[in-house]
Amino acid sequence: MRPSEAPLILLADTTDNALNWTVLTPVVAGALAIWYLLPSPQKRPLFGGAIAGVVALAGLAGFLLQGLGQTVPATVEAILFFGFAGTAVLFAALMITNPNPGRSALCFAMVVLSTCGLFLLLAAPFLMAATIIIYAGAIIVTFLFVIMLSHQNGPSNADLRSREPVLAVGTGFVLLATLLVGLQRVYDNRSVESVISESIQLAASEKVDSEYLTVRKDGDMGKPVELTPRAKSFVSRSKAALARMKLAAPEPGDKALGWDIRVRAAENAIADLERTPFKDSDMDAIRDDTMTIAASLTYLKRIREGGIPHEGVTLSPYGQVRQITKPGDNPESFAEQPPEARSTPVLLEPDPDLKMKKMPSANIAALGRVLFTDHLLAVELAGTLLLVATVGAIVIAGGRREHPR
Amino acid sequence: MFEPSNLLLAVPALPLLGALLCVAFGSVKELRKWAHVPAVLCAALSCAAALTVVSNIGEADVHFPQDRTGEPISWFSVATATTKLSADFGLEADQLSGIMLIGITFIGTWIVVFSIGYMHGSPGYPRFFAAVSLFLASMTLLVLADNFLLMFAGWEGVGLCSYLLVGYWHDKPSAAAAARKAFLVTRLGDVGLLLGSFLLWQMAGRNSFNYQFIFEKAAEMVNAHPYLFPAACLLVFSGAVGKSAQFPLYVWLPDAMEGPTPVSALIHAATMVTAGVYLLARCAALFTLCPAVQATVAVIGAFTAILAAYIALTQNDLKRVLAYSTVSQLGFMFLALGCAGPVVPSFAVTAAVFHLFTHAFFKAVLFLSAGSVMHAMHDEIDMRLFSGLRKKLPVTHLAFLCGAAALAGLPLLSGFWSKDMILESALEAGESKRFGTLYYLLFGVAITTAAMTAFYTFRAYFRTFWGPLKMPEGAHPHETWVMNIPLLVLAIGALAVGIVAEPFTHWFSHFLGHAKTLVQADAGRVAEHHLNWPLMIGSGAVALLGIGVAWAMYAGNSQSADNLAKNLKTPYYASLNKLYVDEIYNVLIVQPFLMIAGFCKLCEAIVYDLVRLVAMVPRFLADLIRPLQNGLVQFYALSMAMGLAAIVGYLVLVAK
């Protein structure tokens, strides 16, 4: 994808600017909306809060669509996701802003139901059922009983007030902005992709594009190489892309993954390019360097996205099991190779045959197996905890009979 | 088990056990009103043990530990490179200690019995008996100790008990002040005693505090240190002056009457105040070597005697009359002690100790009678408020009469004989070469004092028990057997103990004369025992004269006394106001000390305020952030979330 083809992506380019509109819009509008709608002694018209809320929801949708560097096709999955996510966020906002605790509880039930929809999308049907049964079915209903027993005259004085709304909302949304920016840093790889595609283009061309071509005048012989602005931009963006890859790497320095080798190769290639005047005569060197950059960045990106398996055997996002190393034609020469070369991973592709087909039906059985093998002790402890909590609740609440006044 | 040596240890140990038991009883609510049981039992057992021990004192003294050649029981020891100070625990009962023991334990037991009735229902009932038992333990330890340091321990113990018991009603400001005064004033003398003890220890070669050891070296010490030795004696005497309420340190004793009356009887009349007399008698071997010191002792004794008698003439408070009388009688004893040297020491010391012994009986009975009156008169002791009580309180009246007659020196009663011996020693001392004139003068003072004693004693008697019946509001005169029996027992003692013990049999002086310290002091001189008839007739006449004047002035109406007071205003008011001694002390000593204390307080305040100023800084800073701690859970959670947002936001958004 070339930058000129996607102006929106340039706007969202997060390489240099941490806070951009995709983050700022939902955060600022959401903060305004929540502050506006929180219970307060001053009656505020609902209208302003509603507008801010709608803007915030739209901003959040914009962030999800544009801020994470993923193109979201209009599939059923996407529509369901946006539906559930939007409902969850909307009712979460309503829950914390509604002065009536009973209605808050009902809003929370809606949040739980929407979350369960998301669980279903994430192929966790058992959790969906468990959450609905325990949260919506048991906890919230019990709470509604308590609310009805205690609040017999509608919302009280305390429910119509908020404690430190400005500070709390500010704190919360600063935290949210931090989280969203962090997500962008990790997952928005569009600048890297643009560098990869540009370097592939450079490598593929027969001769150097005129925009990169350094024209040497007479008498410049002793002077250092002067790159054209386009070439300079490419070099600097390559550097930034590499730095971005190094940021929050999953296993920096993991020799099995060959992370360091790739990083070093890319660094050398970029430095080489920086020194090399872009000339037709240097085309071979340029091609080598740009190929190295493209290959290294692609590889690093795959590792970050979980596409490269760890430690020999792993589960890929779609459940494939592949071997990393292969002995090649000559096992003896393979044995003589250094360990780094031996463990050179094989790039994996999702297996189209296996794609998500078995997951839902196998989910509950797999969960049960994991629970009662790997986490047996924890399960027992959780059961004990529930018992103790039951005893505690009975002791705390049931000891005294309420005296009539 | 019942060896005399072990019984000797039991004499102080039993009352100590009694004190502990009283404390234990006091900590159990149901047992509090039975707290007198251990006190009485232990006091009685201690008395029995003491009598057994005394009956065993013959040619040889009784010791604890029995084997004196063995290693002594070490109390504590401090060693430096050159010197070793070792204090040993050893008890010794000789004739002098024996006399003291009988007086202390016998009178003490009866007074404890009396207290059962007197203190009944008083708050802190167990505390009283615990303190009295502890007192008995300390006092017996004082007289039984065979060295200066252990004696000093008992000496301080009785001081402590005196403090505790004078301040028994500690919520009464006057009682608290009196307790403090008693403790501090006697403390002045105690410092002297301690210094004197150590001076003697040093001069005797820094080996031992043992009496016997030091006395044996007395002659060497005088030769080696002709000035230091008298100084040491004077320092020891200063301890006696403080404890036995002699001029100029007598001022605490009248105030000590703030304590319960049995305490006044036991501690401030019969036993503790005689500790000084005992000390000087014990050290007679030292004092007789310093004639000048002896003269000083005699002068101070005689001066105190007449001074206190003069003050006692006009006091209206019955107990204060008795208190000044005690001071006066103690002065007599010191006069007698001061005569040892010019007269044969064993005679003079016997006179003093004999007077101590008889005085313990009749003064105890007087105080207990006064206590009985006070008990009946609803804690009122001012003689102006009551009179004519002889019909209402017959037993008390009888006991008081016995005691008063004995104190006045009515012929044939115990006070007569003992006082007579003192006068005789003073008269005899007047024949000595060195301070002869002085001793004649002191004899004159003494005989005047005897007349005054008879007068003020019977003045108190007539004013209390004769005249028209008058009682303060709320008084309900009554007598109980638990108070009457001790009164009668002690009254009989007051009447008879003198004539039985000394004048014809000379049992007392023979017994006491065998005490080693007196044998050493006598240095071969032999006391002649004869009845000095002119002196006896004279002193008897003087006593009768005093009683007669008192009868004339107070038996009927006191019109003549009032007239006399109006005519002699200056001496009358001087006496009534205790010769302004307290006021003089206040100006000369208390006020300067208060000024120094005020200056120290000022300095301390400056330092204190500086420190506070420094402390203000963190306090001020804390005041700035204290409101953050407002108790709201949500505010705390908000602070936590703000901190989290600030740190994470800085790391992600700003620091990159």
Next chain:
Amino acid sequence: MITISHYLAVGAVLFTLGLIGFLTRRNLIVMFLSAEMMLQGVAINFVAFSRHHGNMHGQVFTLFIIAVAACEAGIALALFLSLYRKKRTLDVSVWQDLREAGIDETTDAQPLTTTPEDADPILTKAGIAPKRPLEETNV
């Protein structure tokens, strides 16, 4: 394509809203619900990672979260009941006795007059049946 990052973003939003609700709302029950909502945001994260890594550990973790939340709910309800019995209100600001000595109590500026227009449904109190007076039978 809907990737893990989308789910993480939604989880972050739910977590933040729950945090704000916990910090601002003064009703004990609403505070508790807000805390539960924070847990929901975390649960979404766990399930998304579970899907991303293709294993079940994230879902197991979420199950434990639900178990702990159930315990928490039981205890919290019992506590709320006993607190309510003491002060007859669910306002958390009533409980501020742990503040520094000498600091004034935090009170509301002016008490609001609440209109009981949207009163909740009232349940009659359950308990021991009242004693009925014995009726005299005149037969």
